[in-house]
Amino acid sequence: MATIRLYMTMSLDGYITGPQDSPDNPMGIGGFRLFDWLSHRHDPGPSKQVYAEASATRALISGRRTYEHADRWHGDHHDGVPIFVLTRHIPDGPPPGSIRYVSDVDECAAQARAAAGDGEVMVHGAGAGQALLRAGQLDELELHLVPVLLGQGRRLFDHLSAEPIELDPIRRLTTPHVTHLRYRVRGRHERQDQDGA
Amino acid sequence: MATIRLYMTMSLDGYITGPQDSPDNPMGIGGFRLFDWLSHRHDPGPSKQVYAEASATRALISGRRTYEHADRWHGDHHDGVPIFVLTRHIPDGPPPGSIRYVSDVDECAAQARAAAGDGEVMVHGAGAGQALLRAGQLDELELHLVPVLLGQGRRLFDHLSAEPIELDPIRRLTTPHVTHLRYRVRGRHERQDQDGA
Numbered sequence: 433m434a435t436i437r438l439y440m441t442m443s444l445d446g447y448i449t450g451p452q453d454s455p456d457n458p459m460g461i462g463g464f465r466l467f468d469w470l471s472h473r474h475d476p477g478p479s480k481q482v483y484a485e486a487s488a489t490r491a492l493i494s495g496r497r498t499y500e501h502a503d504r505w506h507g508d509h510h511d512g513v514p515i516f517v518l519t520r521h522i523p524d525g526p527p528p529g530s531i532r533y534v535s536d537v538d539e540c541a542a543q544a545r546a547a548a549g550d551g552e553v554m555v556h557g558a559g560a561g562q563a564l565l566r567a568g569q570l571d572e573l574e575l576h577l578v579p580v581l582l583g584q585g586r587r588l589f590d591h592l593s594a595e596p597i598e599l600d601p602i603r604r605l606t607t608p609h610v611t612h613l614r615y616r617v618r619g620r621h622e623r624q625d626q627d628g629a
Numbered sequence: 630m631a632t633i634r635l636y637m638t639m640s641l642d643g644y645i646t647g648p649q650d651s652p653d654n655p656m657g658i659g660g661f662r663l664f665d666w667l668s669h670r671h672d673p674g675p676s677k678q679v680y681a682e683a684s685a686t687r688a689l690i691s692g693r694r695t696y697e698h699a700d701r702w703h704g705d706h707h708d709g710v711p712i713f714v715l716t717r718h719i720p721d722g723p724p725p726g727s728i729r730y731v732s733d734v735d736e737c738a739a740q741a742r743a744a745a746g747d748g749e750v751m752v753h754g755a756g757a758g759q760a761l762l763r764a765g766q767l768d769e770l771e772l773h774l775v776p777v778l779l780g781q782g783r784r785l786f787d788h789l790s791a792e793p794i795e796l797d798p799i800r801r802l803t804t805p806h807v808t809h810l811r812y813r814v815r816g817r818h819e820r821q822d823q824d825g826a
């Protein structure tokens with residue numbers, strides 16, 4: 433079954449945008465600082481490897497906000513892979529390119545896994561990440577931890593319940609610009625079994 | 630001049646306690662999970678090294694909440710080093726042991742540096758860390774990043790301004806239980822010069 437992995441860049445204080453993010457300023461005030469490490473994505477080293485892995489994913493799940501703030505990727509995030517946009521309210525009009533709208537999180541995960549086949553599913557956006565975590569559908573996290581304190585903005589982890597979620601560190605890759613941390617979410621299948629019991 | 634370094638254990642989602650922390654339950658619900666790595670502080674390896682460094686600091690700055698929740702450390706945090714408690718309201722009665730109360734953050738930093746001599750100052754608590762960061766008095770951060778999502782609780786980074794603070798990674802040490810991340814706060818002296826101009 434395809435792995436569903438959250439890929440997000442986060443400041444050390446947990447922000448994925450600066451304050452006042454909007455469609456006109458999708459990273460918020462000062463938030464583009466987080467993407468400085470992407471300038472090094474073609475240099476030999478860990479960031480190149482991580483970027484190549486992300487680019488090789490075969491389906492994408494995005495939250496609605498991320499999707500809109502990214503100008504709907506003009507219908508194509510990378511290589512035309514299927515994009516599943518998790519949204520409470522299905523937008524009017526046909527979705528562009530390889531986009532599909534899904535309002536149920538489990539259905540969204542199932543469709544993305546099926547689309548990715550024996551590949552991997554990239555998740556983008558705090559809303560989608562949190563929804564998948566709450567549903568027990570997130571398998572892994574790949575966080576690009578940036579050495580800056582933004583102070584304010586939109587947090588990656590918010591609106592979760594007080595139920596702790598254990599993680600197993602899988603990989604840590606490091607450059608002067610960013611630390612790439614990969615974790616496996618522990619006990620997803622156990623939790624599902626309990627829920628179904 | 631003595632380095633002032635924040636030592637804190639933090640979950641991957643940025644929490645230093647679980648929810649509902651109080652003097653009776655200082656780590657909040659489920660928060661003691663964060664300290665599992667301390668079970669390995671005497672095993673040969675990175676955690677032993679980091680713990681030994683912390684224990685060798687020669688003064689301590691604490692926020693008032695941390696101080697009270699830790700039962701005032703019965704007057705002695707380690708080796709009788711001077712403890713400077715940053716508090717808006719000086720408590721009644723004489724402080725126990727090596728405690729001194731200070732209400733001004735710059736004064737607190739100056740006294741702690743003087744007390745530590747050519748040693749280092751440990752900072753403990755989110756409130757004290759944030760106050761020192763805002764005042765440009767924090768030199769370094771040593772974060773023990775624990776692979777768990779607590780979901781809710783008290784955050785280490787909160788109540789900061791939207792002014793980004795750049796960090797330089799100094800050291801990353803890793804075990805299966807925890808990742809020890811050390812950063813230097815960039816431009817502290819430059820910022821102070823600007824403030825004084």
